[in-house]
Amino acid sequence: MIIDHNKPRLITTQQYLESVVSVLDRNDLSLEFLAVNSESAAVTELDNDGDIQAVLLSWETLGDAVADSSIIDAIKSRRLEVPVYVTGEDEVGFDIVSCSSKIEAFFALHDIASDPESCLAYIINDFDDRSETPFWTAYKKYAVETNDSWHTPGHSGGASFRSSSYINDFYKFFGRNMFISDLSVSVDSLGSLSDGTNAIGKAQNLVANTFEVKHSYFVTNGSSTSNKIILQTLLREGDKVIIDRNCHKSVHYGIVQARALPLYLDSILDPKYGIFAPPSLSQLKAFISDNKDAKLIVLTGCTYDGLLTDLKQVVDYAHQFDIKVFIDEAWFAYSLFHPQYREYSAINAGADYVTHSAHKVVSAFSQASYIHINDPDFDKDFFKEGYVLLN
Ligand SMILES: Cc1ncc(COP(=O)(O)O)c(C=O)c1O
Structure with a gap:
């Protein structure tokens, strides 16, 4: 999508880029250009067209105030992964790029005119990077x-x-x-799930990058196993864990296995709908005040019935007491990527450990699950013991 309030320039930019599509020889892609001349039109297009993969923004559309990057914020709040390239006069390029960390790159207008092929190739190259599938590509090739x-x-x-x-x-x-395709773990070139090497390791790193965490791990036995791996990593005999009584049974099982001490938050029944709500923040705070030595808080992010809670308040409060927060987001793997839900996402809230059933509400095969970790004190070696044994 090209955004420029100057209509003649908008059309010229589109024509330059369209003129080199055939030269690029990318028959695997279907390239279309959408030209809009206002911020509101751009936002409407983004809201309605999920196929938009790049935005080329003329800086002048931002008005006189050089630091006004509100259109970029509006784009990113809708589609975080869509890169924003800014066009403008050569001499202001550096100033423009310094205005927002959300700008992917700058293209000088005279470069688009003289060499549109390299601009378009740059944009497509970024798209190729984003759609890279290291494990699937290597796996298919091997099979x-x-x-x-x-x-x-x-x-x-x-x-x-x-x-x-x-x-x-x-x-x-x-x-x-x-x-x-039914391969053994001994196909070394594909990598090892246990060691996170080769194609599997690369895929896990891309997932971590996508989910904005330090580490992501693939689990093949569902979030039931992911939950147990995390609890086995974090808990020792007698450790206090504050948990929602309505947590999934794998959480209760993991706590029993670790011989830790659960402190149950009350279940709250919403009488209007006859469904359970997340535990109350006031009770959670009271529990923390009485148990400042608790090791961990475990909550379900997005309940089975779809109720959300303000996790940021929980995480911020728990971290004041050095208590780690683990959110079972089995039903909410897409949370980070939807503007309406991002605020409720456990990762966005700063949780230390998060599990996602990738097979429940995103498109993985049955039982595929992710463990995401942002804990600054993460003990990778100890984690690996449980991960290898249980997975
Ligand atoms: C909140 C919650 N956590 C964990 C699980 C277990 O998920 P999985 O089927 O991926 O093992 C479930 C299953 O329904 C669940 O509802």
Whole structure:
């Protein structure tokens, strides 16, 4: 989307960029340009068109005040991942880029005129980086290019089913790709989930970057296991844990396994809807006052019924007493990426540990889960013990 209040220049910029699309030889992409000449039109387009992947903004649309980057804030509050490139006269480029950390890059107008191909290639290159899928790409390549299987499982890429006169319909139902993709952990080039190496490690790092955390880990047994891994990492016998009585049973189980001491916050029934609400902040504060030596607070972020709570207040208060906060966001993996929910996101609120059932409300296969960690005192080595054993 190109934004420029100066209509003739808006049209010229669009024409320059359109003129080089065929030269770039990217038939895998469908490139379209949308030209708007006001901030309000840009915001409306962003609200209605989820396919917009880059914004080219003429700095003059921001008005005389050089520091006014409100349009950039408006764009980023809607689509954080969409890069904003600013265009303007060469001599003000440095000043412009210094105005907002949210500006991806600056293109001088005369460069767009003289070499639109390099500007567009730059934007597409950023898009390629954003859509990189290191694990999936390596996995597909390995599965497709490997024509024999010297590892478990014993169906050997489906050969035993395919050759069976009794159960070859099993092979036919799922098809070849399913069987050749059923790989063992011993395929070293794909990396190790336990060690976070190679393609898996790269994918985990990209997830951490996307979710704005220091570390992200993939878990293959659901958030039930993610929750237990975190509790096993953080709790020792007798440690006090303040928890919502309505936490998922995996949380209760993890606390029992660690032989820690749960301090239960009351469940609050919302009589109007007949559903449980999150625990009250006042009770939580009272619990903390009486138990300043508590190790951890565990709450459910977005309850099973979809109720939200102001987690930032909880996190800020707990951190004053050096109490770590772990939020089970099994049902809220998208929270950070929706302008309406971002404020309620556990990561945005500053929680130390967050779990997401990637298979529940985003598109992962069954039981895929994320652990996200922002705890400055995170003990990676100790965490790895539980992660490897339970995962
Ligand atoms: C709040 C909460 N946490 C954790 C879980 C467990 O999730 P998973 O199915 O990913 O193990 C559930 C399951 O419904 C849940 O509701």
